[in-house]
Amino acid sequence: MSRTFNSTEDRPWLKESHKKRINRSVDIGKKAIDLLIKKGELITYTNIANASKEIDPEGKGIHPNTIRTNEQLYEYYKEHSLTYKQKVNSKNIKPNPKTNMEVIDFRKKKPNRSVENTQRKYMKLSKKELVQRLILAEQYIAENNSKWVANYFEMFK
Incomplete structure (x- = not known):
């Protein structure tokens, strides 16, 4: 027996709830990134998730995967993360020192x-x-x- 994923299209009463959660994630995520920038810490998924728990009034914070899946938050992360930029730049293959x-x-x-x-x-x-x-x-x-x-x-x- 297979189950199908029911989207918010099938359940219109969930749209408002989903929007609130998405906006909450974006808001807390951006605040966490800004806090990390002020502290001078690296902008990584884990650091953002930990900082979001400090900022969140509920104390829940956001999960690292939320950063990846939320388009607005992911774009904000890419703008400010040095580790993301290093990862992109490391794709350029560096010369092998063994081959002189x-x-x-x-x-x-x-x-x-x-x-x-x-x-x-x-x-x-x-x-x-x-x-x-x-x-x-x-x-x-x-x-x-x-x-x-x-x-x-x-x-x-």
Whole structure:
């Protein structure tokens, strides 16, 4: 037996109650964020929920998930949260310090190596690392071509 979710459309008498609760959440959430800003604390879901309990006259506060699900409150959170901005910025892949591009020895690359493993390794690199690696490879090829041409002409002398 499956149960269906009854929305406020099916129960018009709940609309007013839901509006009150949503407005209460937004009001308390914004006040909690403002309080955290004044205190100089991080704006996180947990900190907002804890601060909201201090502000709320009923002492209930708001749940961290309320911040995520309430559009107005979530937008206000995104504006003021440094941790949200750090999370967004951390999506930009930082260069791997282990891969020092100037130490690549192209002579050690084997022609029969696994292409799948190599592709997987390259997919983990950032765009800058790939460009730098490509430039080094082209320089290596150009230098070896000029050495080969010089050796080839010396053989005919």
